[in-house]
Amino acid sequence: MTFTPRGGLTVPTRPRWDRSFWALLAMAMLAAWWMTPGSAQGAPAPTARTAVVNGKTSLGSCQAGRFCLWQKSGFRGKRHGFDLTNTDIESCVALPKGVSASSLGNETGRPVTVFQSAHCAETAEFHTYPTGSWAPKPRYEVRAFKIRER
CATH class of the missing domain: 2.60.20.10 (Crystallins)
Known part of the structure; x- marks a missing residue:
């Protein structure tokens, strides 16, 4: 997709879905980190043993x-x-x-x-x-x- 301003230059733009994908990925990673036990305290999560x-x-x-x-x-x-x-x-x-x-x-x-x-x-x-x-x-x-x- 391209955008042509009044000056006649063609400026490439990213599709809207591309920006949304990266934003959603970043939010999902942040949510996963936040929900990991021990991450809020900065301590490692306990192992199964x-x-x-x-x-x-x-x-x-x-x-x-x-x-x-x-x-x-x-x-x-x-x-x-x-x-x-x-x-x-x-x-x-x-x-x-x-x-x-x-x-x-x-x-x-x-x-x-x-x-x-x-x-x-x-x-x-x-x-x-x-x-x-x-x-x-x-x-x-x-x-x-x-x-x-x-």
Whole structure:
């Protein structure tokens, strides 16, 4: 598109949609930055493995290929780790009697279903966590789990 003023010179102008596109893109980027947790305070956003408990930040540790459970929320307490060398796929693995988990990390490369019941009963609470999931405080105490095929 061009514009010709009275002097006869042709001055190129940008189409109206081009200016609108860049303005909308800038506003979208600003909104995304503003809504990012921690950006308003200038602090980095916490990672999925980080939990804040009683004002203190704790970090869970779980190696690749493992499913980890902690006895206390916020990745605290005794950690139990499981991998495919000691756990059959699609089999119900109950935690030892009297033991339950209050936080978990799934780095198995497969989905893991956790159960409130020690017998993997689907009549009680259960939830499937995809690989890479970390939960500092699930909705219920975990007493059993199944590593899924895919």
